[in-house]
Amino acid sequence: MKALQASTAYSFPISSPSIPPSRRTPQHRVVRAQVDPSEKSIEIMRKFSEQFARKSGTYFCVDKSVTAVVIKGLAEHKDTLGAPLCPCRHYDDKQAEAGQGFWNCPCVPMRERKECHCMLFLTPDKDFAGKEQTITLDEIRETTANL
Numbered sequence: 001m002k003a004l005q006a007s008t009a010y011s012f013p014i015s016s017p018s019i020p021p022s023r024r025t026p027q028h029r030v031v032r033a034q035v036d037p038s039e040k041s042i043e044i045m046r047k048f049s050e051q052f053a054r055k056s057g058t059y060f061c062v063d064k065s066v067t068a069v070v071i072k073g074l075a076e077h078k079d080t081l082g083a084p085l086c087p088c089r090h091y092d093d094k095q096a097e098a099g100q101g102f103w104n105c106p107c108v109p110m111r112e113r114k115e116c117h118c119m120l121f122l123t124p125d126k127d128f129a130g131k132e133q134t135i136t137l138d139e140i141r142e143t144t145a146n147l
Contacts, residue, residue, distance in 0.1 A: 035076055035080055036076070037072060037075035037076040037078070037079050038075070038079055039137075041075035041076075041078045041079050042071065042072060042075040042137065042140060043137060044075070044078065045071045045072075045074045045075045045078060045084060046071055046135060046136075046137060048084070048105075049067070049071055049074075049120060049121075049135070050133055050134050050135070052106055052121065053121055053133040054133050056110075056114065056121060057123070057124075058114065058116070058121035058122055058123055058129075058133075059121075059122055059123075059124060059129045059130050059131060059132060059133055060120065060121075060122070060130050060132050060133065060134075060135060061119045061120070061122060061128050061129070061130055062128055062129065062130035063128070063130075064130070064132070064135055064139055064143065065143045066118075066119050066120075066128075067135050068135065068139055068140040068143035068144050069143065069144055069147065070087060070088065070118045070119070071120070071135070071140055072140060072144045072147070073087025073088070074086075074087055074105055077094070077098065080094075081094055081095060081098040082098065083099075083101070083104045084104055084105040085097055085098045085103055085104055085105070086103040086104070086105055086107050086117065086118060087118065088117050088118040089103060089117065091103075105118075105120075106121070
């Protein structure tokens with residue numbers, strides 16, 4: 001389950017937790033996202049993920065909950081930023097990062113080297129690669145309902 005928790009990026013803090021609480025200013029508050037992505041965006045990102053997996057010869061994680069959480073995070077970023085910014089990274093300015101496009105899914109490392117930090121797209125030789133390139137909307141809903 002550690003992979004699932006690490007991939008719950010759409011609820012990652014917006015500031016570094018390494019700043020001691022006594023030195024945090026209001027800008028350093030640890031804030032978790034409160035936005036649920038729209039069903040439309042989840043479905044768009046689900047279809048995109050399936051299509052890209054087929055096109056790139058990659059597979060979803062053997063633990064489909066990882067796939068579900070990442071897709072939901074991409075959908076949230078699509079709704080809030082207008083682009084599917086990688087949900088598994090920390091950004092000082094998400095809007096600026098989304099505008100630059102480097103970390104928009106599929107990110108440059110994925111497109112160039114098939115390296116997916118989120119474990120959404122895994123080559124068959126990776127330890128956690130499953131055998132599926134599909135996930136249903138119901139699987140995403142059920143897995144992420146309590147997040």
